[in-house]
Amino acid sequence: MTNKKKPTIKDIAKVLNISAAAVSKALHDDPRISEKTKLAVKKVSKDLNYQPNHLASALRKGKSKLVGVIVPKTNSHFFSSVIQSMETVLNKEGYNIIITQSNESYKKECDNIDTLLFTQVDGIIASMANETTDLEYFEKIKSKGIPLILFDRGENNLNVDYIGINDYDSSHMIVEHLVKQGCKRIAHIGGYRHTRIFNNRIRGYIDAIKKHELPFERTFLVESSLTTEDGRVKMSELLALKNRPDAVYVAGDYAALGALQVLNERGIDIPNDIALVGFGNEPFTSMVTPAISSVNQHSAEIGKQAAQTFLAHTKKTVVRQKLNKIILNAELIVRHSSNIQEKPIIV
Amino acid sequence: MTNKKKPTIKDIAKVLNISAAAVSKALHDDPRISEKTKLAVKKVSKDLNYQPNHLASALRKGKSKLVGVIVPKTNSHFFSSVIQSMETVLNKEGYNIIITQSNESYKKECDNIDTLLFTQVDGIIASMANETTDLEYFEKIKSKGIPLILFDRGENNLNVDYIGINDYDSSHMIVEHLVKQGCKRIAHIGGYRHTRIFNNRIRGYIDAIKKHELPFERTFLVESSLTTEDGRVKMSELLALKNRPDAVYVAGDYAALGALQVLNERGIDIPNDIALVGFGNEPFTSMVTPAISSVNQHSAEIGKQAAQTFLAHTKKTVVRQKLNKIILNAELIVRHSSNIQEKPIIV
DNA sequence: TATATTTGCTTAAACGTTTAAGCAAATATA
DNA sequence: TATATTTGCTTAAACGTTTAAGCAAATATA
Numbered sequence A, B: 001m002t003n004k005k006k007p008t009i010k011d012i013a014k015v016l017n018i019s020a021a022a023v024s025k026a027l028h029d030d031p032r033i034s035e036k037t038k039l040a041v042k043k044v045s046k047d048l049n050y051q052p053n054h055l056a057s058a059l060r061k062g063k064s065k066l067v068g069v070i071v072p073k074t075n076s077h078f079f080s081s082v083i084q085s086m087e088t089v090l091n092k093e094g095y096n097i098i099i100t101q102s103n104e105s106y107k108k109e110c111d112n113i114d115t116l117l118f119t120q121v122d123g124i125i126a127s128m129a130n131e132t133t134d135l136e137y138f139e140k141i142k143s144k145g146i147p148l149i150l151f152d153r154g155e156n157n158l159n160v161d162y163i164g165i166n167d168y169d170s171s172h173m174i175v176e177h178l179v180k181q182g183c184k185r186i187a188h189i190g191g192y193r194h195t196r197i198f199n200n201r202i203r204g205y206i207d208a209i210k211k212h213e214l215p216f217e218r219t220f221l222v223e224s225s226l227t228t229e230d231g232r233v234k235m236s237e238l239l240a241l242k243n244r245p246d247a248v249y250v251a252g253d254y255a256a257l258g259a260l261q262v263l264n265e266r267g268i269d270i271p272n273d274i275a276l277v278g279f280g281n282e283p284f285t286s287m288v289t290p291a292i293s294s295v296n297q298h299s300a301e302i303g304k305q306a307a308q309t310f311l312a313h314t315k316k317t318v319v320r321q322k323l324n325k326i327i328l329n330a331e332l333i334v335r336h337s338s339n340i341q342e343k344p345i346i347v
Numbered sequence C, D: 001t002a003t004a005t006t007t008g009c010t011t012a013a014a015c016g017t018t019t020a021a022g023c024a025a026a027t028a029t030a
Helices: A009-016 A020-027 A035-047 A054-061 A077-092 A106-118 A136-143 A167-180 A196-211 A228-239 A253-265 A299-315 B009-016 B020-027 B035-047 B054-061 B077-092 B106-118 B136-143 B167-180 B196-211 B228-239 B253-265 B299-315
Strands: A066-071 A096-101 A123-126 A148-151 A161-165 A186-190 A221-223 A247-250 A275-277 A294-296 A325-328 A331-333 B066-071 B096-101 B123-126 B148-151 B161-165 B186-190 B221-223 B247-250 B275-277 B294-296 B325-328 B331-333
Touching: A009 A020, A009 A035, A020 A035, A054 B054, A066 A077, A066 A106, A077 A096, A077 A299, A077 B096, A096 A106, A096 B077, A096 B096, A106 A136, A123 A299, A136 A148, A148 A299, A161 A167, A161 A299, A167 A186, A167 A196, A167 A247, A167 A275, A167 A294, A167 A331, A186 A196, A186 A228, A196 A221, A221 A228, A228 A247, A228 A253, A247 A253, A253 A275, A299 A325, B009 B020, B009 B035, B020 B035, B066 B077, B066 B106, B077 B096, B077 B299, B096 B106, B106 B136, B123 B299, B136 B148, B148 B299, B161 B167, B161 B299, B167 B186, B167 B196, B167 B247, B167 B275, B167 B294, B167 B331, B186 B196, B186 B228, B196 B221, B221 B228, B228 B247, B228 B253, B247 B253, B253 B275, B299 B325
Parallel strands: A066 A096, A066 A123, A123 A148, A148 A161, A161 A325, A186 A221, A186 A247, A247 A275, B066 B096, B066 B123, B123 B148, B148 B161, B161 B325, B186 B221, B186 B247, B247 B275
Antiparallel strands: A294 A331, B294 B331
8 A cells, every 4th residue: 555655855865866965954944055956855855745754853953842741631721721822832933742641640740751751852841730749750850951841730849940820919819809798707728738839829818818807717728639529528518617608719610610519509699698719710610600700820821931931941051040930910700609799689 | 050961772881891782672671681681781771860762762663652633622521531541542552642733723733734744653543623624634644654543523535444423323312302301393503514423413313303203494403613602693593583492402512501501691491491402521511500411422432442443553564454433322411401301390 | 522503692784864074166366 | 377265065973772684602402
């Protein structure tokens, strides 16, 4: 069948009776090759349906033009749109990306790192799994001299470039919004403390509570894996308290969805009995009833900045500049679940 | 900084005073190498933190061990879970996948194909963009002798392996379900006819309508891009008819969501006034109010079969067997939006 | 003990590029 | 016209593997 092997630079050279080196240079528009030869080479290259062998040039140049990406899951609007925007920026510069998923598992994340290193990627852009606390594998990337850029789920101790939003300020923004709605007993279902972003959201929550002189109750601050299922569990726990909160700020939309389900099932009025705010602005927040207020993390911008940070590394000479920490401001999207004024009190 | 270049097979050879070839063989457990040498090689390899250069071995072997994947978007539960399941199967055999998105654009899809061919992938697994009608680029893949496997959005004319569900039967299943609910005027918001799966759903719908001796009305069959936005538009059009349908079967969940929004906004009772069924079983179908009935496409199974079909190609010798067409049976998940019995008629 | 076989390596070439170094012919400069 | 420079290529080596072919030493067989 179609078993003719792919044409190489040498085949073109043979046709034109010139050297392979000349062909390579002609294809790259080297100024030392005559226009006449360039045209001839390009014509033959087209006729033979020549496609450069990326493997060979990558090997020779020591650059694979591949960037590895590790995310907890692609199946989330946030991550998939970060990836899409990275792709746009990187493709323009001739880079391709290899996407891998950790599924929030530390072991899978380590496997992914090995895979990407093996594939000779020129850099790795990652958002860490929930489980990850041991940074040995990320150190491994650094020790190989391969640029590592973290986004969203990062780590301060790792000393690498980071792109994310201001989680501490976002918590302040949310608490302030809830206070304005008249809420006085605000609970927080937060993520794992060992993860920097969730820790910052927790710190922001505590400080904002104090700032507004609200009572800080230990039982109002719970740690969660932030899955939908755990959101249900943690919401149920809050409802079991003698003194229920009148607002719940959940550090992730999936968990907020779980909380919403529980509240709806028990016939609790959202937002009048309990107001609800999520985090991440996943599309479903506007689809459910009532629509969930949430924080827009500017995923496209994060992806773009992460890609550009990587590109800066590749263009940099050996002089290692200081770390690039980019912190964007997030935006609170107020929807029905926390918009108490919206509902005219027609009792 | 960390600027020591990566150790190669030659460095290991130098330490042990043997040839690079012996090292290569030892690392691959060649039977002609003594156990003693193998152990020594593996030890030094570990000590030096050696990682084989995938580029070099791929070039030499003529196999990149990369599989290219093209999907309309990763940001859909269906595609991301197909990918995840393909990844599991392929990783086990030492393959990595490069994921690209066409964003439903023909141009982007062609670019993706070029990119993947350039990266020297060993095969391509794809689901076609909505826009795609010209198959020239897919022919290009075939003409290079690279295995091409299509799933979900395929094409009969292309003569390549295909994995998908039985769309024709699924339509029958849906219509039958709606008839059992007492619906008599069933409309269909379908996808583009030129896409095989949507065409099959349309044919199934028409034949099922006839089979149940329901009136087939031209106006009840509309063609749509199946985005949420277009779902809204097409639903509004159906509502504008003098003789409204009492059930709408939408060929995609995102469009079904748009339809649901319009119905909710106009205060139309779902399912009693109009029953609604979607397609794809995206997670949000169970989150919205009312929850949308939908068809589960067994994404994990599709991904697994697609990956295995590719692997079968790589193991095959030159003997080209006949095409592999795998058609799975889908499953209808009945939810509130079409479950009329569920609501006890307490008027 | 003489020959055959097996073991455990080495040598050399190859995969398809890129690039430093070099060289002859053409052109510019003095 | 003699020398210097530029132009447009070629030659050769390299990137890091793998693998076919070969060979000496060790072992088995007759």
